[in-house]
Each structure stands twice: as structure tokens, then as C-alpha cells.
Amino acid sequence: MSDDHVYLALAEGHQDDTRWAYGTGFEDPLHGVSAEVPAGVDRAELAALCLALGDDALVSAQRLAEWTTRAPELEEEVALANIGLDLLGQARLLYARCGQVDGTGRGEDAYAYFRGPDDFRNVTLAELPNGDFAFTVVRLLVLASWRLAHFERLTASPDPVLAAVAAKGVKELTYHRQYAADWVVRLGDGTEESHRRMRAGLDAVAPFLGELFATHDARDGVLAVLRQVTEAAGLPLPQPAPATTGPGRDRVHTSHLAPLLAELQSVARAHPEATW
Template sequence: MASLPPIDLPSGATGAGAFDAPAPDTNTPLFDYLLRLGDDSLILGQRLSEWCSHAPSVEVDLSLANIALDLIGQATFFLDYAGEVEGKGRDGDRLAFHRDVLDFRNCWLVEQPNGDFAQTMARQLLFSTWQKRLFQHLVGCADARIAAIAEKAVKEVSYHQELAMEWVIRLGDGTDESRRRMQDGLDWMGRFVPELFEMDDLACFLAGRGLAPDLAAFRADYDAQLHALLTEATLTVPADQRPILGGRRGHHSEHLGHLLCTMQFLPRTYPDAAW
């Protein structure tokens, strides 16, 4: 198996997530949580858009573009709501295009480079399997607006997961080359799974008030489904590693900064433009 390149952690950070978090834009816990939900979908949507005209086939090209559009739509709903909660006149567009990298609250998994097609499918499988369960739990959220967004989104994410599952099985149970690439992709992306289930102070606070789920409650189900699928695909479940945390507190890999340079270029260059 090919060796994996090192991860550039922020200065002073450790794999266990010992970071000094920057001050948030507001002290409202709901605002910060909505950023987490919105930023996850926004950044992964941007990543998948990079496949436009570069996917293995026209059909796959369209599938990835549609998933990206679904995710951007979710991000718009969550970030628009976050702007209303914050009460400072920022809407979803403003939050997406005029925040700096340290203000983003997405997990590390979604900002990782696409790599080859197998690595992209590994990331999609790991994230969509988690996001589907998250939204299923959020359908019962005490906040009616979050519940409504989740109810719509869970239908979209079900398709995202199904597409990823089909390709992981197809590549894993294919040629020696496709299996090697698929396993390498899973090993690369698998390191970022623990952060998806991190229950920090904010997550615990909101879970206690019915505004967010206890992520640990569906970790066993997540692991069981992945194990069953990867067994069918003749692949190995990535080994547990030291957790890589920090994205929820604004500490990211170098990849997010490069992504934002592309995503935010036009709105920042022409801040007064009307589209």
C-alpha cells in the first residue's frame, strides 16, 4: 500500500485537537452550530464542483455536479438562518464569501483535496453516511426551521450515499489497480472520521436542549454499516488513528485556504456587484 503524505497541522496543534480557539463572531451557540452545518455542506459542494468536466464519464460528471448543487442548497438554508440568528445583517452569501479561513467551522474531512476518483468516492461515502444519520436525527430537532431543512436534505443525502456506495463496491471489487486506489482513498480519508463524532462543549450544550443530536448515539450504527459495505467491496476498514480535530473551532488544514481563494475571489474582488 502506498504511503500517505503527512498532514500539516496548524502551529501548536496536535492530533488530539488541543487548540486555542479563536473568539467566535457571536456568543450565540445556535449561530455557531448553524455555521458547522452550513460550512460542511458548502465546502464539500465546492470541492465536488472541481470535478466539472473532469469526471470519468459524462454521467458521473452530472451526478457529482448535482450532488454539489444539493450541498450548496443546504448551505444556503443553514447560513441564511445563521445570519438571521446573528442579527448583524449578514446573509448566507455574506457568510460564505466574506469570512476568513479561521472563521469557518467545517470538519477537516470535507476540505481534503479530491485526489483521484477513488479518493473522492471514499470521502463521499464517509461523509454522506454520517450526514444522513445526522439529518435523520435533526428531523426531530426542537428548532422547527432546522428540522424542516433536515427533512428535505435527508432525501438528497440518501442519494449521495447510494452513489458513493455503488462506486466503492465497484472499485473495491474491480481490478487490482482500482482496489488499491480505493483502499488508499479510504485510508487517507478515514483519519478524519473521529472529528465527525466529536462532542465538544457546544455540541453537548445543544444536545441537552434538543437542538442537536448526541453524535455518539449513532457511531456504532455508522461503523457497522461501513464494515458491512467494505466487506462486500473486499476492502479493509481503515484502522483507528489518533483523532485529528480542530475544524469546529476554526483550525484547518492548508487545503481550505486554497479552496477559499478560488471560491471567494469574485465576490471579494467586486464586493458591490449585483448578480
């Protein structure tokens, strides 16, 4: 690895020119994939998993959208917007699958726009306010690394739809992680002020890591990625809290989620019968 691009090793095994497959591409990841739920798959568990992962993606996408017109540079504004579009695309597919298997037949809009905060199952880290750019890229690094580890495993899911969504998402999340790692290294190894802010961002994210690791057993792999990036940035990796069942997955949220959803859902709730 070169000194300038130590983080690029994170993309090994995922070499692909596709970066924003949902946000800017037109390939249907579910083309030719059977929507039948295979025998032996617990429909309730599958629906719950799709809903939780969809909520993580939707809330994260909304936070990234808040950087529009506020990012440090136009290039970063476009990058963050496209990453948000990737996550929005993942949320749409996961919500659609949830409606197919949970017995309600609801469409993606019903899950995104017509549920209150008490019905969302996103992890707490996703709903926290953006803070400064340093906190945003640290959070993106953590969530992308965690979600990528999750999706890599889900490519072998017995449900063909979930496996296809995960396979498409792996390509996107690999880029999300690389983009965030680039900024963490650049700012951590930059000026005294940028180093201070990156360290503050890491300290702010650390208390929420335990919730992520409670949802699947990828702790060691994710921490190894975070350690590789922070060492390249000259930053200490805070010790994460023990893995415990997270409040977000139990529908217990901070006061930050309700305003986020109010803004996200305002138009759909004002015109509930509208078609676009």
C-alpha cells in the same frame, strides 16, 4: 440483498423518487415554516450548529465542483455536480438561518464569501484535495453517511427551520450515500488496480474519522454502514482514530482551505457590491 446491489439496503426506509431536491427541484422546504426561534432554544448554540453544518456543505460542494470537466465519464460529472448543488442548497439555507438567529442579520453571501479560513468551522476531511476518483467517492461515502445520521436526528430539532432543512436534506443525503457506496463496491470488487486505489482511499480517510465522531454520537451507526459497504467491496475498514474535538470545528485548518476559498470567493470579493 442481491450480489449486484448489496449497497441498496442502505436506502431502506428512505424510498423516494426525489434525488436532487435542491439541485434540480423548486419546492421550498421552508414554505409555511415559522422563522421564530422557539422559547428555550439557545440562539448562540443554534447559530453555531447551522454555521458548522453550512461550512461542511459549502466546502464539500466546492471540492465536488472541481470534478467538472475532469470526471471519468460525463454521467459521473453530472452526478457529482448535482450532489454538489444539493450541498450548496443546504449551505444556503443553513447560512440564512444562522443570520436570522445570531443577531447579525447577515445574508448567506456574507458567510460564504466574506469570511477568511480562520472563521470557517468545516471538518478537516471536507477541505482535503480531491485526489483520485477513488478517494473522492470514499470521502463522499463517509461524509454522506455521517451527515445523514446527523440530519436524521435534526429532523426532531425544536427549531422548526432546522428541522425542515434536515428533513429535506435526508432525502438528498440518502442518495449521496447510495451513489458513493455503489462506486466503492464497484471499484473495490473490480480490477486489481481499482481495488488497490479504493484501499488507499480508505487508508487516507481513516485518520480523519475521529473528528467526525466527536461532533455527535453516531459513531456506531456510521461505522456499521461503512463496514457493510467495505465488506461488500472486499475491502478492510481501517480502525478510526479515537473521537476527539476536531481542529476544523475549532477553526484550525490545513493549508488546503485557503486556496479553495480564494477561488470560491474571488468574484464576490472583486465586486463586493454587485447584485446578480
